[in-house]
Amino acid sequence: MKCDYVQTWLMQVDGLLVKDWPRDMNRHLKRCAVCAKFARSLYKMEVDWRDQPMPPGCEDAKKRFLKTIDHPTKPIETEAPAAAETETRAKPALHPWHPIRWVGAAAMVLIALGALAYMLFGPSSTQAAPSTLIDRLIDWNVAITNADVERRKELLEEEPTLRRELEKDEALLTLEEHELADELLRSGRWLAQNEDDIVKEAEKIEKISNLLADRAAAAEKKGNELDRDRYAHGYDRFMQYGVYPMQQWKTPLFMKFLAPKGLDFKKGPSDKGGFDKDKGGWDKRDSEKERSDRLTAQKLLLDRIWQRTPDRQRPDLHKKFDGYSKKVGSMFKFGGKR
Amino acid sequence: MVEAHWTAVYRLVYSLTGSPHDTEDITQETFLRAIRRWDTFKAGTNLRAWLLRIATNAFFDIKRKKQTLKIGPLTEDVVSEEKSAESELDVAEQSKLIRMAMQELTELTRLVFHLRVTEDLSFKEIAGIAGVTEVAARQHMHQARSKLLKRLGESAAEGNS
Numbered sequence: 001m002k003c004d005y006v007q008t009w010l011m012q013v014d015g016l017l018v019k020d021w022p023r024d025m026n027r028h029l030k031r032c033a034v035c036a037k038f039a040r041s042l043y044k045m046e047v048d049w050r051d052q053p054m055p056p057g058c059e060d061a062k063k064r065f066l067k068t069i070d071h072p073t074k075p076i077e078t079e080a081p082a083a084a085e086t087e088t089r090a091k092p093a094l095h096p097w098h099p100i101r102w103v104g105a106a107a108m109v110l111i112a113l114g115a116l117a118y119m120l121f122g123p124s125s126t127q128a129a130p131s132t133l134i135d136r137l138i139d140w141n142v143a144i145t146n147a148d149v150e151r152r153k154e155l156l157e158e159e160p161t162l163r164r165e166l167e168k169d170e171a172l173l174t175l176e177e178h179e180l181a182d183e184l185l186r187s188g189r190w191l192a193q194n195e196d197d198i199v200k201e202a203e204k205i206e207k208i209s210n211l212l213a214d215r216a217a218a219a220e221k222k223g224n225e226l227d228r229d230r231y232a233h234g235y236d237r238f239m240q241y242g243v244y245p246m247q248q249w250k251t252p253l254f255m256k257f258l259a260p261k262g263l264d265f266k267k268g269p270s271d272k273g274g275f276d277k278d279k280g281g282w283d284k285r286d287s288e289k290e291r292s293d294r295l296t297a298q299k300l301l302l303d304r305i306w307q308r309t310p311d312r313q314r315p316d317l318h319k320k321f322d323g324y325s326k327k328v329g330s331m332f333k334f335g336g337k338r
Numbered sequence: 339m340v341e342a343h344w345t346a347v348y349r350l351v352y353s354l355t356g357s358p359h360d361t362e363d364i365t366q367e368t369f370l371r372a373i374r375r376w377d378t379f380k381a382g383t384n385l386r387a388w389l390l391r392i393a394t395n396a397f398f399d400i401k402r403k404k405q406t407l408k409i410g411p412l413t414e415d416v417v418s419e420e421k422s423a424e425s426e427l428d429v430a431e432q433s434k435l436i437r438m439a440m441q442e443l444t445e446l447t448r449l450v451f452h453l454r455v456t457e458d459l460s461f462k463e464i465a466g467i468a469g470v471t472e473v474a475a476r477q478h479m480h481q482a483r484s485k486l487l488k489r490l491g492e493s494a495a496e497g498n499s
Contacts, residue, residue: 052437
């Protein structure tokens, strides 16, 4: 294989991950130092761009925007109410004080507000309303993983309704879909009832994610794009809302994981041990046992997140975890795994 | 929606405009359009890709309307909001070099490169966002890689001499 060909191929390849490349390409790169260097430069260039720091003002701009939406100076109109208004106009006019007008107007305002609130703050705020029972079950599971203990109890109350719907839809579902729906109902119940063990919970989320990823892959093989996208979307929801928030230390799940270990990220790590300038040095509030428990739990959880993270995201995660380890004075590192 | 995708949209727009002020305006416009057109979003499809397409359209619309929209340069000091304790000089230098090299690409090429590298979207999805064919999107990616590599190689050579 000639170097020119290899380098042109590298310029056009979809992804710069060696494991996805043809064997003869990898063989050439192992032997040819020039092409290997070329491939490394390309990879490094893309990583450098992906790892660019957050642009200035990003978080502040978001806060400002959310504030504007909370208190708009002029109403944000969705297109649906506008269309409804046109339709109303076409009908014979009612008296301005006719009660139906008031009821209709109130209903429209409620629907518009409800739709907006659901879009912005609802449990499935990042997607449109679920179109199938499976989608709803995925949303239900994701909502549970992100809920606190009280909310979990409320969400558990939805289980009988969902189960009844499953029974009603039984004839419409394939055997595979039925199995998946059943598994989602079981996992939702488990997640709602077990809020003490973060590692097991992470395992459960992984199990469902894997199941959805497998289904997406199977649908892809069969050439069923609709199912592939639906399962992949479900997988994405779990990754994004089930596992990923843990990486950012933001979910109630993660707070709950930290709390018994003597760390509360709402207050910041310096409130519980760590280097304290005012006290003139290292403030060790954790006992040795607490510290060791915390490190073990961290390692278990982080390891699992690591395993579930696609290769392309690993450098980011690596950085985050190392930064986190420094922040809390942990010796835990992901060394050698990148 | 805002919480989950704000950063991705902001990053994309910033890579196109290079100005925090314009980036904020266009990002806001993107989410307002998304809220207004929510009924057109197909459940089960990629929400982020949908938002990025709106952002791209908003950028080109605003640019057309307001010819004064300042494009680039992406050279001002980017402040990390999650700065790690050991921000290395070398990393900062690399980061600056690639920002400068990116600025020399056309907006469309920059858009394709950003979407492929940062968002890991397929060329089919990128083509949908950029309003070009899949083949054209691949060509833009090829162009971006070769130009950036060349530019970064030159910068490295200048640095060594």
